[in-house]
Amino acid sequence: MKNMTLGNIAEACSGTYHGTEEAKEKTITDITTDSRKAGKGSLFVAIKGEKVDAHRFIPAVFEQGALCVICEQAPEQAAGAYILVESSLQAIKDIAEFYRKQLDMKVVGITGSVGKTSTKEMIASVLSEKYRVLKTLGNFNNELGLPLTVFRLREEDEIAVLEMGISNFGEMHRLSKIARPDICVMTNIGQCHLEFLGDRDGVLRAKSEIFDYIAEDGTVILNGDDDKLATLHDVKGITPVFFGIDSERKIHATNIHSLGLKGIACTVCTGQGDFDVTIPIPGYHMVYNALAGTAVGLSLGMTTEEIRRGIEKLESLNGRFHIIETGEYTVVDDCYNANPVSMKASLNVLHDALGRKVAILGDMGELGENERQLHEEVGVEAGKQDIQLLICVGVLSEYMAKAAKEMNPQMEVVHMDTLEEALEEIPKLLQKEDTVLVKASHFMHFEKIVEVLTSK
Ligand code: ATP
Numbered sequence: 001m002k003n004m005t006l007g008n009i010a011e012a013c014s015g016t017y018h019g020t021e022e023a024k025e026k027t028i029t030d031i032t033t034d035s036r037k038a039g040k041g042s043l044f045v046a047i048k049g050e051k052v053d054a055h056r057f058i059p060a061v062f063e064q065g066a067l068c069v070i071c072e073q074a075p076e077q078a079a080g081a082y083i084l085v086e087s088s089l090q091a092i093k094d095i096a097e098f099y100r101k102q103l104d105m106k107v108v109g110i111t112g113s114v115g116k117t118s119t120k121e122m123i124a125s126v127l128s129e130k131y132r133v134l135k136t137l138g139n140f141n142n143e144l145g146l147p148l149t150v151f152r153l154r155e156e157d158e159i160a161v162l163e164m165g166i167s168n169f170g171e172m173h174r175l176s177k178i179a180r181p182d183i184c185v186m187t188n189i190g191q192c193h194l195e196f197l198g199d200r201d202g203v204l205r206a207k208s209e210i211f212d213y214i215a216e217d218g219t220v221i222l223n224g225d226d227d228k229l230a231t232l233h234d235v236k237g238i239t240p241v242f243f244g245i246d247s248e249r250k251i252h253a254t255n256i257h258s259l260g261l262k263g264i265a266c267t268v269c270t271g272q273g274d275f276d277v278t279i280p281i282p283g284y285h286m287v288y289n290a291l292a293g294t295a296v297g298l299s300l301g302m303t304t305e306e307i308r309r310g311i312e313k314l315e316s317l318n319g320r321f322h323i324i325e326t327g328e329y330t331v332v333d334d335c336y337n338a339n340p341v342s343m344k345a346s347l348n349v350l351h352d353a354l355g356r357k358v359a360i361l362g363d364m365g366e367l368g369e370n371e372r373q374l375h376e377e378v379g380v381e382a383g384k385q386d387i388q389l390l391i392c393v394g395v396l397s398e399y400m401a402k403a404a405k406e407m408n409p410q411m412e413v414v415h416m417d418t419l420e421e422a423l424e425e426i427p428k429l430l431q432k433e434d435t436v437l438v439k440a441s442h443f444m445h446f447e448k449i450v451e452v453l454t455s456k
Pocket residue numbers: 112113114115116117118119139141165187188285286288289319320321334336337341342343345346
């Protein structure tokens with residue numbers, strides 16, 4: 001890792017170095033918080049977790065050949081160099097900040113309330129047509145995940161595509177300090193983490209901290225169809241590039257047509273040439289993600305043909321509108337997470353499926369005092385779609401069920417309080433060839449429902 005000698009690392013995290021002068025000049029091969037992965041030449045960071053205090057793995061890590069350990073207490077018997085710090089978590093952030101500065105590459109930082117991971121995947125798929133790209137794995141987007149992603153970067157990488165997620169004020173400021181983005185992308189400002197951020201204006205302010213460390217010659221790419229993002233006309237002297245379905249936006253889409261569960265097609269208009277593209281994952285929202293990908297691709301000098309190819313190569317992730325044909329049902333595994341915006345988006349796509357349509361929806365978390373109303377709104381939306389069976393699971397989902405039934409008395413609506421009950425009852429309610437959408441907030445563990453439906 002470039003310039004990552006033990007001496008530089010100790011300085012970067014204001015730690016006290018204990019070890020030989022010779023070792024101090026050595027360069028580490030990687031950084032990990034997982035003791036099992038700390039091999040020859042590694043730097044192991046011992047974190048005190050809620051369940052496990054990783055300090056106890058220090059002897060094992062040295063045996064495995066680790067070059068150095070970062071720890072909050074001096075090891076009883078240190079078989080190698082260690083750096084003593086006040087907080088290992090803070091050290092990780094400080095070291096990531098230092099390391100990022102050593103690397104001469106473009107960083108794309110992606111935030112927003114909904115669709116960060118999906119947009120990150122799309123942007124990475126586009127950029128991979130021309131560049132060597134390293135992207136956040138899964139959802140490693142917070143104050144621990146982002147540094148760990150930064151540590152995976154190597155000099156050969158040309159572009160880093162980083163997801164940045166927060167739940168409170170100040171966090172994005174710290175993430176921005178680590179990532180130092182050249183390009184900032186914001187997907188939308190929704191009703192997430194309202195218990196900390198208050199309202200959507202609070203969400204906008206908190207997310208806008210991403211600009212605190214943007215490069216001076218940086219690029220800002222925003223969803224202009226979002227009323228809050230549309231108010232950002234000047235970001236530290238940078239004029240944002242707006243994308244959106246509305247034809248007023250610089251990068252927009254026309255001729256949008258659903259291909260059912262196979263995806264969605266459209267014409268992307270860029271001002272530098274238009275192109276037709278098939279996005280291989282369904283959902284109206286995927287058009288937004290493709291437009292964001294286009295905007296980033298153009299800002300990094302790609303041709304529209306390269307961008308089109310990149311969009312068409314997008315692959316779906318488990319839990320995010322991942323379609324599984326079981327032979328018995330078509331399961332739409334969207335169980336990774338949910339909030340009112342994404343629930344409505346997914347219900348919209350289900351509408352396009354053939355055959356009988358079933359939605360299994362669960363509670364959405366972190367909605368603050370409006371949680372009841374927001375669940376009712378999803379119920380109303382479900383009632384408006386051509387869905388034959390709605391199964392609502394969880395305590396708050398009872399509001400969803402009631403609102404749906406009121407909206408559409410013809411629809412069969414079932415409510416269950418617990419996941420256990422759902423796992424038992426749902427298979428009895430389904431018919432062969434049903435298309436089944438499975439979606440709830442992460443804490444509901446709807447992946448267990450997907451498991452039951454796909455295990456046969
Ligand atoms: P998290 O906060 O958990 O990291 P996220 O912002 O990364 O969430 P995704 O995991 O990408 O969001 O998407 C969550 C769901 O939102 C998807 O399953 C999909 O239904 C929907 N979605 C994806 N992209 C968009 C978008 N641009 N606008 C609205 N909804 C979207």
